[in-house]
Amino acid sequence: MRRFYERLKALPVPVQRTFFLTGLIAVWYLLGVLEIWPSYIFPTLPGVISSIASGIERGTLPIAVWGSIRRLATGYMIALGTGVITGFAMAHVKLFKNTFGLLVLGLQTLPSICWLPLSILWFGLSEKAILFVVVMGAFLSIAQAAEDGIRNTPRVYIQAARNLGSRGARLYRTVILPSAMPTMVTGMKLGWSFAWRSLMAGELIYTLPGLGYMLTMGRELNDMNQVVAVILVIVFLGLTTDKLGFSVLERSVRARWGTESGK
């Protein structure tokens, strides 16, 4: 037994993972075949696969994915723009930092889905209301990171650059902003995951084409296969954006700075 474990441990990590996932899927499949639980309690492997396939075929899944992604992207872009500007203002305008900065710090503890009731009262049951929640999810951590990054630019970088003749907007663009990048990337990633969570929470409550709504529909129809199918799609999308977007940014920062966190 012990030797068996040692040998498994010595295998390459991708092989370990393949074994694990294959095993997991096999167990899942077998439990489904045994029909221990009713289908509205326990999703089956073929059921989930056919649910995804029919979702794609009927077009409901692509529409939901597109709806959610579009909302997320729009909200995130708004949060990124306003967040960076706010962070910039907090880093440079003392009065703004002392006043508005307090809000940014204080509100960070509030889960952004709590903005939904307020948002519905302001914007009605509309696309805007959910967008507001997404923006609030990402905005604070982006603003905070932008401020930290700009404020913590090592003084020697600024001195060295000024000594070489760099000033004003050029100094900002070529020294302060790049120096803030590692902190910014961390904040942007955090903001993205907050936005994603807020969006899903919002969509669960909402009747708008989106993945959250598809989950709710699955529950209302007692269609466990659809529920799990949508969960898998959500996980897949989350992993993909992380691997294609932020991991690329993080790797670039790590290559330059030569550290995990970038500092």
Next chain:
Amino acid sequence: MDLELRGVSRDYVRPGRMVRALDDVSLSIRSGEFVCLVGPSGCGKTTILHLLAGLDRPTTGKVLADGAVVTGPDPSRVLIFQDAALFPWLNVQGNVEFGLKVMKQPREAREKKVSELLEMVHLERFAHSWIHELSGGMKQRVALARALAVDPAVLLLDEPFGALDAITRDLLHEELQGLWLKASKTVVFVTHNVREAVLLGDRILVMSPSPGRILAEHTIGLPRPRRMDHPDIVPISQEVLASMEKRG
């Protein structure tokens, strides 16, 4: 470029008190001279360099470069920092190129200059390396190349070799002397290592701490290029050290 401090004092505000880093310091450095500032930590050596670079202002007194009052930093007087202060988001080439880009030099001219400088500091193979991939000695060489790119009349060096191992330091001493002999630059070199000062300087200004003052001045007449194993270096160093302890 001639440099001069005329009755310069510099006070810093620290929580709850004022600290006088420099007290009524006057000195003048002739164009093309190699001057070393030595003294224990806290004697205001670095403050003098920052004042000469224009990165700091005197509380009272005047800082002059070629007779004109220094009002801010300028590429004609470049400071090389103790820890090199290279930009980690740029590779070696990008760092050396930085000042040339500020001067809006065309791409070909920049590339030519960068490759000349990297060859001079023996780092031509590392043009595309990131800063964290370099050793301490290589970083200081890049910092030197970055400073020389803007062709300054004055080089201000703040304990640049303090954190390096002895072999690398010897090599860089040699290279710095060679460079100074070739290009007629004014060099102000700060160190707490008396022997290093004797090895490199035409003139040594000895400083005392809290508040920073100039205690003594020594002219070193040894022929160049000098080496650390020159028999006169140790006795002269002892002389300099003695002048440091007299009132310190």
